[in-house]
Amino acid sequence: MKPTHISRRQFAALAGTVAAASLPMRSATPPTAQAVVDKLQAALGGEWPATGVEGFKAGDPNSPVKGIATTAMATMEVLKQAVKANANLVITYEPTFFGRADGPPKPAPAPPAGAAPGRGGRGGGGFGGISPDDPVYKGKKEFIEKNGLVVYRLFDHWKSRKEGEMVTGLADALGWSKGRVKPDDVLYEIPSASYEDLVAQIKKKLNLNGGLRAVGDRKSTIRKVMLCPGTMAPDLIYRRYAEADLMIAGEVREWENTFFAADIVAAGEKHGLITLGRVASEDPGMRACAAWLKTVVKDVPAQFIAAGDLYWRAV
Amino acid sequence: MKVREVIDLIKQNAGIVWPDRSFRDTLKTGDPEAEVKGIATTMMATFDMLKRANQAGLNMIITHEDTWWNDRDETKDLLTNPLYLKKADFINKNGLNIWRNHDSTHAMKVDITVTGTLRAIGVKGGENASMRPGILPIPEMTLGEFASQAKRLSGIRHIRVVGDPKQKVSKVLDGPGYATPRFTLDTDVVVGGESQEADGGFDNVEYVADANSLGIHKGLVMLGHVVSEQPGHDDYAKWLQTFIKGVPIQYVAAEEPFWV
Numbered sequence: 001m002k003p004t005h006i007s008r009r010q011f012a013a014l015a016g017t018v019a020a021a022s023l024p025m026r027s028a029t030p031p032t033a034q035a036v037v038d039k040l041q042a043a044l045g046g047e048w049p050a051t052g053v054e055g056f057k058a059g060d061p062n063s064p065v066k067g068i069a070t071t072a073m074a075t076m077e078v079l080k081q082a083v084k085a086n087a088n089l090v091i092t093y094e095p096t097f098f099g100r101a102d103g104p105p106k107p108a109p110a111p112p113a114g115a116a117p118g119r120g121g122r123g124g125g126g127f128g129g130i131s132p133d134d135p136v137y138k139g140k141k142e143f144i145e146k147n148g149l150v151v152y153r154l155f156d157h158w159k160s161r162k163e164g165e166m167v168t169g170l171a172d173a174l175g176w177s178k179g180r181v182k183p184d185d186v187l188y189e190i191p192s193a194s195y196e197d198l199v200a201q202i203k204k205k206l207n208l209n210g211g212l213r214a215v216g217d218r219k220s221t222i223r224k225v226m227l228c229p230g231t232m233a234p235d236l237i238y239r240r241y242a243e244a245d246l247m248i249a250g251e252v253r254e255w256e257n258t259f260f261a262a263d264i265v266a267a268g269e270k271h272g273l274i275t276l277g278r279v280a281s282e283d284p285g286m287r288a289c290a291a292w293l294k295t296v297v298k299d300v301p302a303q304f305i306a307a308g309d310l311y312w313r314a315v
Numbered sequence: 316m317k318v319r320e321v322i323d324l325i326k327q328n329a330g331i332v333w334p335d336r337s338f339r340d341t342l343k344t345g346d347p348e349a350e351v352k353g354i355a356t357t358m359m360a361t362f363d364m365l366k367r368a369n370q371a372g373l374n375m376i377i378t379h380e381d382t383w384w385n386d387r388d389e390t391k392d393l394l395t396n397p398l399y400l401k402k403a404d405f406i407n408k409n410g411l412n413i414w415r416n417h418d419s420t421h422a423m424k425v426d427i428t429v430t431g432t433l434r435a436i437g438v439k440g441g442e443n444a445s446m447r448p449g450i451l452p453i454p455e456m457t458l459g460e461f462a463s464q465a466k467r468l469s470g471i472r473h474i475r476v477v478g479d480p481k482q483k484v485s486k487v488l489d490g491p492g493y494a495t496p497r498f499t500l501d502t503d504v505v506v507g508g509e510s511q512e513a514d515g516g517f518d519n520v521e522y523v524a525d526a527n528s529l530g531i532h533k534g535l536v537m538l539g540h541v542v543s544e545q546p547g548h549d550d551y552a553k554w555l556q557t558f559i560k561g562v563p564i565q566y567v568a569a570e571e572p573f574w575v
Contacts, residue, residue: 053514073513075521076528094513098522128516135500136522139529155514210475213573231511238384238396251512253493254540259361260384260398262572266362267401278512279520310524313575314462314474314536 033089033150034061036068036297040091043296044157052156057096057103058141059150065089065300070290072282073307074151076140081305083147089300090151091293093158093286094279094307097137101129102153104137158289159230165292166285170229170248173284174205186226186236187243195220195246195272202248202274207306210313211280215261216272222246229281232257237273246272250281280309316562318375318412319347321354328558329419337418343382344403345412351375351562356552358545359569360413362402368567369409376413377551379420379428379544380569388415420551421446421491427554428491431547432538436465436506438487448489450502455485458534461504471542473573477523478504478534491544495537498522504534508543542571 031039033056041048048054057074067087071078074092082090095102105128130137144151159166167186171177179188193201196218203212222245228236232249234256241247241264252258252275261273283306290304322342326333334340343360353373357364360378368376381388383399393399406413420428426446433441433448440451453461459480466474484503490496495507497517505519512520523535549566556564 073521076525080528095518095521098518098525099516100514130517135531136526136529139531140525143529213473213475215572215574218574234385235392238393242397254509255359255380255386256384258572259359259380259541259569262570263362263384263398263402265572266366267398269398310477310520311475311537312477312480314466314476315459 030064030066031297031299032062033059033065033152036065036089036300037061037152039297040154040293041157044161046157048157053095053100053102054153054155054157057092057151057153058144059088059148061150063088063148063150065150068290068293068297068300068302069305070286070293070302071305071307072279072286075307075310076143078305078307079140079143079147079149079151082149085303085305087301087303087305088147088149090149091154091286091289092151093153093155093282093289095153096151097140098130099128103129104132105129154289158285165288166229166282167227169285169288170227170281172288174202174227176225176227181224186228187240188225188227189223190225192221192223194218195222198222198246199274202276206276206280206284207308208276208280209309209311211277211309211311212274214272214274215258216246216265217270220245220270220272222272229276229285230278237261241271244271246274248274248276248281250278251275277309277311279307283307316351316559317347318342318345318349318351318414321351321375321559321562322347322414324558325416325419325555328554329423331419331422331424334418334422338387339415339417340419341415343378343388343413343415344406345375345410349374349410349412351412353563353565354552354555354559355565355567356548356555357567357569358541358548361569361572362405364567364569365402365405365411369405369411371565371567373563373565373567374410374412376411377416377555378413379415379417379548380541381415382413416551426491427547427550428544429489429547431545431550432469432491432506432543433489435469435546436538437468438489438506441489446491446494447496450486450488453485453487455483458482458484458504461487461534462536465506465536465538469538469542469546471538472571472575473539475537476534477520477537479527479532482527482532482534484534492540495519498526498533498535500526500531500533503532504536506536506538506543508538509540510537539571539573541569545569 069087073094287304293302355368355373359380
């Protein structure tokens, strides 16, 4: 290699240019969590009713945001990693506090005068919620407050986004992005593989532990798949199973879809069904969410933290 | 004996106020006046199970779960579905009469879906349990040992577990199928069949994972819906034999569909 002489002065100038270009523009005062969420909501559009499942779940929305972490589910392990990564705004796809109510029961709204007695005593749209004295709830809430975290749930608006990142994110994580058969659809053509080998590939690519369950003929050849992260709509498999060699879902209900797939096997047809685990199937879509956030919220760094596969298998 | 007569005898012997308005406990296929050649009891009338029952000459199937992949066994949207057509054709050609025993079984004083599974996974003390057996003590062992014991004794191949395999456990709370109990800190382990993993009424998976992160050592053992209520259908067959005479009655298990 031919040495190139660069003067000290030239070097300093060059290095300065590189450093300035690689640093995102930062405003003097970081935005609050509320300001970040306002920006995110404006970019996603639509209505954001206070009665929906989305919203702040813990922490102070007026806190200045040092960094953003997205995840499929804000578990304690994710929160610990967020603290280490200096990301104090956690954007989670699933609840933080163990159910749709996402916290203690909300006081029931006062019934209109003369109304028939309701079921009463159950907030969160029929989902009971957790006792405020529950040690796991208290411990998690204290951890969030002590570490200055703010947790916001983003669900419906991300799930229903026209660009469909929950699906494309999963395709991307599996290396199948180029195989989408038509826009806005779940059907992908993938490099041909045996079902058995494909399961091994998927486990490795998604870093799965014990949650994945597979139904179907393990020796069959897979070329077409449908990607359905989260809970798969039950009628999808009834309507469209013949189009694909394999349906890949987050979760299904056994008596609806698992045994439909089992009956396909008994009928001598070769179409399989995999459930990855709901949360594990949603992580890639929330990785895509972090990438999108970088284009919308430019003054704070955003990163993805995996909730991962929480199951192991009995041996 | 006719299909109708078998159902009547079950109603008379169940010892409950019969759930007459249940959409579940009805005849799904066949004819109430058909002559019963033999009875198969099962957790689910899967296509594979129906083939085995038919081969054994059993033309009345008593199933705990649905036949047509939805709780109401509604078929109006399935009438052109190729899989529906194959399964329906097999049922009709072989004259199979399928009756569902879901709600009545869970209402009985002793719920065989619970007692059968507790026995199958080696938990004692639940021999006369109802659908909600309460917390049962077990000899102290690790969560890993408990899960392995459940797998070995029951023959269930794919059991999913959350928690620290090395933690000690000595109290177990079981629930059948989709009635996986909401976690309570009075117990060490919850054993269930199936539940929505997140965003449900209570998310056990996250709760147990977070409890462990906070140093509260708990475990969740998910057996799978069908296998978690299945072993008791052997007991159901034996119970039927006490008051239905002259027809062969046997337990024909639904398959565990997952490969490992």
